Amino acid sequence: MTDKRDIRHSNQRFTRYHFLLVFWGLVAFLFGIKLLFPEWASRQIESFTQSARDAVSQADDSVTVHSRSEDSLFLAPRRNPIWLTKDGTPVKNRVTSVPTFDEAFPDLNDVQLATASKIGIQSCQNREEATRHGSKLVFIGDSPYYIVKPLAHSIPYLVPRAATLLEEISRSFLDSLTTKGIPFHKLIVTSVLRTEEDVQRLRRHNGNASENSCHRFGTTFDISYNHYFRVQDPALPPQVETWAVTLKSILAEVLNDQRKRGTCYVKYEVHQSCFHITAR
Structure with missing residues (x-):
């Protein structure tokens, strides 16, 4: 007879399927945000890009x-x-x-x-x-x-x-x-x-x-x-x-x-x- 604890553990395991489901869900959510609020999304992307540029320029080579x-x-x-x-x-x-x-x-x-x-x-x-x-x-x-x-x-x-x-x-x-x-x-x-x-x-x-x-x-x-x-x-x-x-x-x-x-x-x-x- 299968132990109930094994069944419960198997049901709670985070599989590759769950990971892909969450990943594509986030992609769809962000894409929807970009479609609904294009100007706000563009500002956020530009702000992130500029921050990256500043970090590179300030880094001591x-x-x-x-x-x-x-x-x-x-x-x-x-x-x-x-x-x-x-x-x-x-x-x-x-x-x-x-x-x-x-x-x-x-x-x-x-x-x-x-x-x-x-x-x-x-x-x-x-x-x-x-x-x-x-x-x-x-x-x-x-x-x-x-x-x-x-x-x-x-x-x-x-x-x-x-x-x-x-x-x-x-x-x-x-x-x-x-x-x-x-x-x-x-x-x-x-x-x-x-x-x-x-x-x-x-x-x-x-x-x-x-x-x-x-x-x-x-x-x-x-x-x-x-x-x-x-x-x-x-x-x-x-x-x-x-x-x-x-x-x-x-x-x-x-x-x-x-x-x-x-x-x-x-x-x-x-x-x-x-x-x-x-x-x-």
Whole structure:
């Protein structure tokens, strides 16, 4: 004989049939609401969609989180290098460079582009449009720490974060020269902010130039590793430049330190003879 408790338990079980019945019932109910009150339903759907958009826009992605963490590094006071040893003689550190340039600076354009498009300005069609972003850009054409070569396919402007990075790299390079007993040489910046028209003109002459250039966002600059500006002492006869290979090695040390700190991406460009640098 079947136990009455088993029969009662079987009758109370929620089966797949019951689930489908409830599900389609809810769908029919909501569809009826949409038909009877279309304006109210549309407002509710739009409100829900906007809330979802807001949640996505407010969520901290990896680029935003990292850029906030770097703010403390950029704003912190610079540490003065140690110029003298304990006995008062000038410090003379040796040049170490990096094992290989390709391995030390492997950050491809796609990696840099993801950050540049996030923290930079919107790309500009032409230079007239770029002037409208003046409040978001910093003029970098006049600095005691580096030289900007005459520019044909870019203009000397960067977003503040990138301008600060460029100055920090340049000052660290000068400090490193001093601690290694090497005469002052300024870095030479070869490319900065490009408009869409600049990119197209450049591509006519340089097949290696990328159409999706990070330079369009004001976050990126190029520094030559073959040419430097020798700072002359006016009280002395003209001084010769230090061998470029030595200066390149010291610049690589500085960039490697900055990259490890997370302040920038760096790509070693063989054909353009430069380091391609994007602020983070």
